[in-house]
Amino acid sequence: MRITDTSDLWWKNAVIYCLDIETFCDSNGDGIGDFAGAAQRLDYLAELGVTCVWLMPFYPSPQRDDGYDVVDFYGVDERLGTLGDVVEFIRTAKDRGMRVIADLVVNHTSDEHPWFKQARSSKDNPYRDFYVWRSDPPPDTSSEVVFPDQENSIWTKDRKTGEWYLHRFYSHQPDLNVANPAVRDEIAKAMGFWMELGLSGFRVDAVPFFLETEGIDGHTGDPHDYLRDLRRFLLRRSGDAVLLGEVNLPFEQQIEFFGDAADELTMQFDFVTMQQMYLSLARGDARPLAHTLTDRPGIDPDSQWATFVRNHDELTLDKLLDSERQEVFEAFGPEKNMQVYDRGLKRRLPPMLDGDPQRIRMVYSLLFSLPGTPVLFYGEEIGMGENLAAEGRLAVRTPMQWTHEESAGFSSAPPGKLVRPLVEGKFAQDSVNVVDARRDPTSLLGFMGSLIRRYRECPELGWGSFSLIDTPNPAVLAHRCDWEENSLFLFHNFGAEPTEVSVKLKDGDVPDGGGILTDLLQDTMADIQAGDEMQVELPAYGYRWLRVQVPEVGRLW
């Protein structure tokens, strides 16, 4: 292990935790989460093993898209705190060994942003070109809209000037014109501002749309040049900052956003693998996931995939075939109110799996052992559910459940005054909350903590090379990650039947002179030689992490 690599490329084996300040912890009893409240919970996150907090948008916003509609790139929504509170939060996180990144939402602004108010006021306003306009009627773009329940075109006619403006998302989110150098300067300036305040980078919203310059008259530049410029700017300002990009495209197109010289996005969410994982879960068959992992293109050692089970949006299944999507819907979200936009689910994992603790743990064991850097969405660590009565994606953005009290310890305000309704029923705070989970050594929270520790102790996972191991049983995903002289063998049973897998260790699999085989989740150890066969028993939905390593004096695990 070269010290320069492991300390500089911190994102290669980070544990990223996404939270929304609004729904995490309320310090002043107004029913709305705030920075001061979230800062009080940083010790909890540090104890869990989180190394990087990702903050969803906290900027001033009319809140028509939960803060993804920004009116001021330099401010803080006053309900959540002040710039001073942001700095205190970042400083406290750093003190506990955690970095903070935040959403950079620059594909569009809110239509209430002062730039757009200016831009729409007349065709010759200096801000007109901050946005994308067309003068002739647009063609039918109903198949291109992101939110088909609300929009039927990506162009909206603006009354004042009689021209149409581009909006990839809602019509109240006009797209910025990134071909305009003045817009590029503004974006860089906003990034620089937050980095000065201590952010370690950004989760870049909607990257392909943000970079897109189609529809902009006279523009010929390569959007990847612009992404490279942004990365260069970021690194000039802060050498260890990252761009974690949202690029939900097939692998062949997605891979371009890392850049040929690993000089564009540092990390990208792996939407494709996530979707195939759900198909595998629905079928009790590991092959869809296995095939996808084999197809996943190799990346530069400085780049990284970000793996996840759930994010803050709909659980999108848009990359599955229609029939496959139907299978997942039938297995995990058969009712219409569980589905959204005809392509995704409004549910979180535990309710989808009927709360089956073994199956839920298998999924998280998988998350932490897939090659890549895991990203958790707040509440996953305790097994929170969703509130299906909430509109669309808000179903999974309910207040964090800290205690069993009536407002879940999220706020001292009564439940009716909270910014969002709480989860109800089987996954509500009386059965799912942090305080009870901490007292229970068998809780999901305790399990997540130990998984995270193991993951952090195994650089093979974040850094190593990945390969599949052939097994005769299609329900089992068997894979290995190798790095330097150590290897991890990982087994996940997607099936409801117990099974056994045997793996013969070849020369080269075991250090010369023999190694030690450690069962990392069961804490057993044995000597092992090349030629030995590992017999791996897996219960229904079982999982095992076996590590073959060099014997070493003083080894702790």
Ligand code: GLC
């Ligand atoms: C991204 C975000 C989503 C938001 C959209 C528009 O897809 O993940 O929550 O609504 O961009 O900003």
Ligand code: CA
């Ligand atoms: Ca508050």
